[in-house]
Amino acid sequence: MENLDKIDLQILKQLQDNSNINIKELAAKLFLTATPVYERIKRLEREGYIMKYVALLDKEKMNRGMIVFCNVRLKEHARNVGANFVKDIVALPEIIECYNIAGDYDFMLKILVANMNSYQDFVMNKLSTIENIGNTESIFVMGEIKHSTALTF
Structure with a gap:
């Protein structure tokens, strides 16, 4: 800067x-x-300060109003296992953000779906098919208090 x-x-x-x-x-x-x-x-x-320009869409109008944070712990931590997990996660459109984190879990996913039934379907038919997931914890957002894409300086 x-x-x-x-x-x-x-x-x-x-x-x-x-x-x-x-x-x-x-x-x-x-x-x-x-x-x-x-x-x-x-x-x-x-110089890369501006990476790209985007349009921010209304999640509710796009039928993706339910926000879920899902913490994921892998069974093993070999390099190829982590790389395969990341490749599989990137391919799922419901996951809009993925972070490699420190602590009890290895990854935190931000997932947008229509409702609880959609999330159940996502977990049962998509997330559970990814190899090497040992444990997950889902956190359901009840209300969005602050959401910004702007960096302040």
């Missing part, structure tokens, strides 16, 4: 709030002209 100045940080903040903003509008908010803002954005993209 040492390569970023105040204007770069303002650009990043604005793009996190609305990545669909056009260059002219963004430049006006920053009291700059469009060309330097455009050049800064391109540099931020090249």
